[in-house]
Amino acid sequence: MMRWLTFLLALAGAAHLPADEPKNAAMPWDSQTFHKEAKPLPAGAVTSDWPRFLGPQDQPVSPETKLSKKLPASGPPLVWEVKKGSGYASPAIAGEKVLLFHRVENKETLDCLDSANGRRFWTRGYDITYKDRYGYSDGPRASPVIDGSRVYTYGVASRLSCVDLASGALVWEKDCAKEYGVPQYFFGTGATPLVQGDLLIVDMGGTDRTAVVAFDKATGAQKWVVKNDWNASYAAPIPATLQGKKRVLVFDGGEGESGKDSTGGLLSIDPATGTLDDTFFWRATRYTSVNAASPVLAGPNRVFVTQAYVDRGSPCNGGAMVELGGDMKFKTLWKNETLGCHFMTPVFHDGHLYAFSGEKEYACDLVCHEAATGKQLWKNRDSWDVTLPGGRKVSAGFKRGSLLRVDGAFLCLGEWGTLAWLDLSPTGMKKLASCDLFLSEHTWTLPAVSHGLLYVCQHQKDEITGAMPRLLCYDLRGE
Numbered sequence: 001m002m003r004w005l006t007f008l009l010a011l012a013g014a015a016h017l018p019a020d021e022p023k024n025a026a027m028p029w030d031s032q033t034f035h036k037e038a039k040p041l042p043a044g045a046v047t048s049d050w051p052r053f054l055g056p057q058d059q060p061v062s063p064e065t066k067l068s069k070k071l072p073a074s075g076p077p078l079v080w081e082v083k084k085g086s087g088y089a090s091p092a093i094a095g096e097k098v099l100l101f102h103r104v105e106n107k108e109t110l111d112c113l114d115s116a117n118g119r120r121f122w123t124r125g126y127d128i129t130y131k132d133r134y135g136y137s138d139g140p141r142a143s144p145v146i147d148g149s150r151v152y153t154y155g156v157a158s159r160l161s162c163v164d165l166a167s168g169a170l171v172w173e174k175d176c177a178k179e180y181g182v183p184q185y186f187f188g189t190g191a192t193p194l195v196q197g198d199l200l201i202v203d204m205g206g207t208d209r210t211a212v213v214a215f216d217k218a219t220g221a222q223k224w225v226v227k228n229d230w231n232a233s234y235a236a237p238i239p240a241t242l243q244g245k246k247r248v249l250v251f252d253g254g255e256g257e258s259g260k261d262s263t264g265g266l267l268s269i270d271p272a273t274g275t276l277d278d279t280f281f282w283r284a285t286r287y288t289s290v291n292a293a294s295p296v297l298a299g300p301n302r303v304f305v306t307q308a309y310v311d312r313g314s315p316c317n318g319g320a321m322v323e324l325g326g327d328m329k330f331k332t333l334w335k336n337e338t339l340g341c342h343f344m345t346p347v348f349h350d351g352h353l354y355a356f357s358g359e360k361e362y363a364c365d366l367v368c369h370e371a372a373t374g375k376q377l378w379k380n381r382d383s384w385d386v387t388l389p390g391g392r393k394v395s396a397g398f399k400r401g402s403l404l405r406v407d408g409a410f411l412c413l414g415e416w417g418t419l420a421w422l423d424l425s426p427t428g429m430k431k432l433a434s435c436d437l438f439l440s441e442h443t444w445t446l447p448a449v450s451h452g453l454l455y456v457c458q459h460q461k462d463e464i465t466g467a468m469p470r471l472l473c474y475d476l477r478g479e
Helices: 002-015
Strands: 032-034 078-083 092-094 097-104 107-114 120-127 145-147 150-154 159-164 170-175 194-196 199-203 210-216 222-227 238-242 245-252 265-270 275-281 302-307 318-324 330-336 347-349 352-357 365-370 376-380 383-387 393-397 402-406 409-413 418-425 428-436 448-450 453-458 470-475
Touching: 092 145, 092 448, 097 470, 107 150, 107 159, 145 194, 194 238, 194 245, 199 245, 210 245, 210 265, 265 302, 275 318, 275 330, 347 402, 352 402, 365 418, 376 428
Parallel strands: none
Antiparallel strands: 032 078, 078 470, 092 097, 097 107, 107 120, 145 150, 150 159, 159 170, 194 199, 199 210, 210 222, 238 245, 245 265, 265 275, 302 318, 318 330, 347 352, 352 365, 365 376, 383 393, 402 409, 409 418, 418 428, 448 453, 453 470
């Protein structure tokens, strides 16, 4: 009887699908608006997926080519948009699938969308009660990670999930707040996990000095634990090859015990065994400070770390370049307190570091530093006033923006929604084109570029049009 009932239910479900729609087709949904089909990819264009927060190279650099550098005042052609819930997670893209991780009402939700039109293949979610105690977003900070046929998410309340990319079915899940004693910290959990071989590596920051944990990515079984006193940060771990050896770099440093000195810095870990090579302390002494920019590989065996919180007399203001020697120990090469990034990961290009430096939005500069010496070559502050409907003025501009090196230039997304193509060199900044996509605070998420399409997250209401938070897909394909 049960077999017949299952068969009849399946027939009933299939009857609701149009005859020409396969069962796994993406379907229209209430939050989706389709605008215009993207142009075909130009001949010879190099394209790539965007499988995790910093993209395919684990740094804000994309291999894509033949992108349009034209930016009309209204912005590049908008292909589609979907309403998004709260959170600062960037999308992950593999082929035709776009993964959006956000909080919709009281559910932390993962939506799988069609890159061509924003239709939805599947959705899954779970209840969440997290409340940000500083009044920022109550949604996820860590971005989805796509690895082959699986997707991994790490929620704002430390829920670690593995789901099937094709169907959205749950493969395994862990409540790390309960299993590892991960506290809420300042802004919840925020470091995007890293897949390395058969491992899923998580910056945990749990009790009993459980700093970093590696899981079997297929089963969720724990493989190793790094013990250290430094709590989890908001910086995504990155892979590296140092002294010819595969390593994982974790930039720790989140909320510690009130009244005590802050702790945090760079860890070099052997992913095969979980052995900790060495640590490099780099964290503002201020209790209310965090490390949020990922480490940057800046030359053979060299790593740059940066944080924006400045304390007079502290030895750890701004940025520092370190080198991992043959003994697998860190050596400090230089420090520069004028290169302090809040949450943007700097771009290393042709021997120079390009970044937005500054803790506060009203005192943040676009800067260029020599990677060999740390010397600042130039800084630029681009801001302007915008009059809102009703007469109120706001100071807009790049502020604490994001930089993405792609197709021979730098794509910049400002903190209020300004998009620009920039030519950055050791001699200065040249603005090639710019437009305002919207006027919305907290545009803090690095944009993603995949297969000639640009994905931008708007996290707050558009002060001009009133449009609520969205994920927007633009056509950047050239001719």
